[in-house]
Amino acid sequence: MQNFFGPVLIVIVAILFFGTIFGICYLYFTSRTRERLALVERGLDPNFFRPRRTALKYGMVIFSVVLGMTLGDLIPFRYPVGVPLGVMLGGLSLIVYYFIIDKRLDKRDEA
Known part of the structure; x- marks a missing residue:
């Protein structure tokens, strides 16, 4: 059975x-x-x-994650910090993207 x-x-x-x-x-x-x-x-x-301007967002996130992982591998540290640094820089790039788009939308609304 x-x-x-x-x-x-x-x-x-x-x-x-x-x-x-x-x-x-x-x-x-x-x-x-x-x-x-x-x-x-x-x-x-x-x-x-x-959504608009998604290519800029994805480009910034991918570049930041790869940059963070590369820098994390190059830093001589006791623990591996590549992935956490990549995630942190990816999140930071999303914050920067928000401010870039916010500034562009403000300029468009003023014109």
Whole structure:
């Protein structure tokens, strides 16, 4: 009997796993469609929530993480500090990105 429950349990877990992923994706896309339809009905742009200037953000984060990991490997220290330094510099780059975008949006609003 034990040999029978192993494959059945694997199939049940797989069905639940992929069903959960499908359910989350379905809810995400249907709610997004409803939001966009509501924006169109009100006469607004449906791409209102689309993020802008994401290439700058991703470039800054990737560069900062790689720089931090490289510097962490070069620093002679008792413990490995590459990954924590990379994560810290990645977070710092997101903060800097926020201030850059905030300043650009302020200039655009003034003009």
